[in-house]
Amino acid sequence: MRIALFSTCIGDALFPDASKATALILSRLGHEVVYPEGQTCCGQMHINSGYQKQAAGIVETYVDAFSDPSIDAVVAPSGSCVTSVRNHQEHVVKRYGTPALVDGCRTTAQKTYELSEFLVDVEGTTELGAYFPHRVTYHPSCHGKRMLKVGERPYQLLRNVEGMELVELGNAEECCGFGGTFAIKNADVSSAMAADKARHIADTNAEYVTGGDSSCLMNIAGVLSRQHYGVRAVHMAEILASTKDQPWTPSQAAYRKEAFL
Template identity: 50%
Template sequence: MRVALFVTCVNDAVFPATGVATVRLLERLGVTVDFPMAQSCCGQPQFNTGYRRETQPLVRRTVRAFAGYRHVVVPSASCAAMVRHHYPPFGPEAADLAPRVHELTEFLVDVLGVTDVGAYFPHKVAYHPSCHGLRLLGLGERPRRLLEAVKGLDLVELPGAEECCGFGGTFAVKNPDVSAAMGADKLTNALATGAGVLCGADNSCLLHLDGLASRRGAPLRTVHLAEILASTEEEPWR
């Protein structure tokens, strides 16, 4: 099977290890991964801020970049939700792309039909479900099923898991005090689990929480789910 990787601009610019991990994971499962070089931002920041006209060129560019691919895999629930839920009104070509875009855990569980990806990660982990994955995509138990199958991983319950971390893209810019307070609550809950690692399917959330943890001097690492699933005994995550 051949797929296209939509790595997202946040991962490309700030978290390249997530994109690398996604490719390693998919190739380990027998998937051929292409990276269309024409891809750029999906337009979510502009769209969420109300700039629909400025979003249109980015939608058209994304549609062209992934034309011809049956499956487009995205290691970001936020960007996958943008394409799936907000692209269709931009025209028939955008509407055609929407159902071909899969968030990573959806692709693994629903398309490839796997939950045990052969990963090894001997750490205590708490999972934070992002709002877009939880509410717009309805990822449900898919991420947890994948984590539960990882050898050596101790998955612990995160109190208030379904509560927003406070990032919310431009919400954090417009409402910094509220955003920080929400993040502090999420961080307190994560620390209460005793986990050394907090993982999620959106690096935007993890960026927010990692910043708060660093300021507090908290002993907690944030790691994208793809990096955990790509980790093996032969090539351990560090």
């Protein structure tokens, strides 16, 4: 298959290792991975903040970048961005776009996948030959859990990582408090939610917390660092890309503790 990597804004600007790991995983599975250079944002920030008219142009840019018929699938290491593509973009362009853009939006939405969805549902595999000899707990992000309903897919993939001890996270269903602009507009509530999440993670005695959204991991990693819990955050793609021959070491982790001191 010819697969386009959607790196997302936060991935491109702050945490490129998650995108690189995603591309590496897909390449190892025998796919041709391409990176449309015209890609920008999915429009989520604007849509969530009420700027739907302004988001229409961003959605059009996404469609232009990924609607190429030669692209069989679009894969992103982000449940929240894929949620925006599949659940929000069409609603925006129905109001502020053209019929042609609506059609294009539907086409790109139908072939856009979150990483664990693609691996389990399309590729049909939960075994990637990954090796990560650490104690790890998993945080299910709100968009992945509630909107995309990725369910057990991430757990299926992580349970097959050789050498890794996957430990259950208490109150895993609770939000980490990020929520994009929610963390800014409701800082006190967000901070309390993030503190609860960090405490539950620390209670697992894990070395790492992982997940499918860089934004959530950024928020969680900041609290873990400030509270000196000694737990690092790493995107699930980075764990799945780590092998005995090509280990993904802590010094490469995009969410390393030192970045949040």
